[in-house]
Amino acid sequence: MSLFIGLMSGTSLDGVDGVLVDFWAGAARTLASAHVPYPDTLRDELLALQAASENELEREALAANRVAAVYAQCIEQVLAKTDIKPADVRAVGAHGQTIRHRPELGFTWQSLNGALLAELCGIDVIADFRARDVAAGGQGAPLVPAAHQALFGQPGKTRVLANIGGIANISVLQPDGHVTGFDTGPGNVLMDEWIGRHLGKPYDDDGAWAAGGTVVPALLASMLSEPYFAAPPPKSTGRDLFHADWLQRHVQAHLNATPQDVMATLTRLTAITLASSIRQHAPATEIVYLCGGGAHNATLKRMLADELGSHVQVATTDALGVAPSLVEALCWAWLAFRFDAREPGNLPSVTGAQGLRVLGALYPR
Known part of the structure; x- marks a missing residue:
């Protein structure tokens, strides 16, 4: 088996969707899924961080820790539906929570403490997928x-x-x-x-x-x-x-x-x-x-x-063959699969980047 977990939390700020996927022999077989909602206080803080505000650097760092904790809960719930252990999973592809997206200024920011998530789940974590495409002159989205x-x-x-x-x-x-x-x-x-x-x-x-x-x-x-x-x-x-x-x-x-x-x-x-x-x-x-x-x-x-x-x-x-709520999380598992093989994850025809790029940053377990 070639097991990867994909985690996605989108603009709606409703929480985290997670899927466990087996990419063995080039196919993608979803083995389990889970959804963990954001606590209201975290959702409110992430919404407030969408715009400039007082002490936002510290507040964003603390929110990133809380996002990592919710992501870890989602991983735990996904694996609990199977007999698969964290050591059996090759990597987690984690989107993070977008709080600023300004590719015209050369940056996009997804709030997530990837190092903390690796500590909490005991699995290699791949995050920050959009930044490399933006660095190559692309929009960083959609991926x-x-x-x-x-x-x-x-x-x-x-x-x-x-x-x-x-x-x-x-x-x-x-x-x-x-x-x-x-x-x-x-x-x-x-x-x-x-x-x-x-x-x-x-x-x-x-x-x-x-x-x-x-x-x-x-x-x-x-x-x-x-x-x-x-x-x-x-x-x-x-x-x-x-x-x-x-x-x-x-x-x-x-x-x-x-x-x-x-x-x-x-x-x-x-x-x-x-x-x-x-x-x-x-x-x-x-x-x-x-x-x-x-x-x-x-x-x-x-x-x-x-x-x-x-x-x-x-x-x-x-x-x-894929539930509508799981498609994006499945895509992030695929992006982790591509990173693991050091294969490109973007399409210049979509994002406008200067070329194909391997996307993501690795936080080893």
Whole structure:
């Protein structure tokens, strides 16, 4: 066996997803998985660290320790579902929690104490995957298209994988093996912010609140005027752009809209920006596979299907044999597998880096 654990905590800040994967003989077989939510206090601190604040250097270091502890819990829970011991696992691929993403300034920062995680779990830890791509002139994101191609690509067919986490991104897997991909814009991040503010809920379960609202065309047009949407790839984004203040700037000109109508409009925003990106960069695709939390939002899926038209089927990665919530963690296990073999993990066609690079930094057990 060739065992690796992948750990992913995304922009939604809901916690850590972990998978144990066997890459023996080139295949990827998921053996176990777990999800560990962030404590509310840690989630609040990580959210606060998204912007400049007092004593942030010390606070980030302490938060990185706490993230490592949650990651270690996830590893423990994954292994507890098997008879596999830490010594049997080749390495852990750990994403860390993005708190700043500014590739245009030459940096991206994922909060995680990799050395502490190696101490806690007794397994080699590979982290800081994005930094090398940024150092090579790339965006550092999205990194998942390379893994998507390796795990889900099918010769002779165009496949599109759309990951709808806090930020949405697409991977376009072409019939000839060429891959493109980029962040399309907000996924759940603005919807989560809005429902948290008005209903005190972490997310819109199944899109039920949005389903009862009406899209506000003028508000939608205002948000769609954001230059990021028209910018060509390679491009990536995060809470550095799509945050509560960005949302408020657009909403304040439309105070007649009810909170529920704003929610419907935000859901349509995610659907439109995804669909327009797919139409432009993958016009031949016949099926789009969704993963991430947004794959469970029925209203968003319906709106996306409406935007794409009846000739494009909208499915989830369940159809490919992987639960939507586990795809990104699986990709990070693959990136650890690639690092272990000292093989590249990025795609310059996606990130804009100057070339292929081995991604990650090793913290030996």
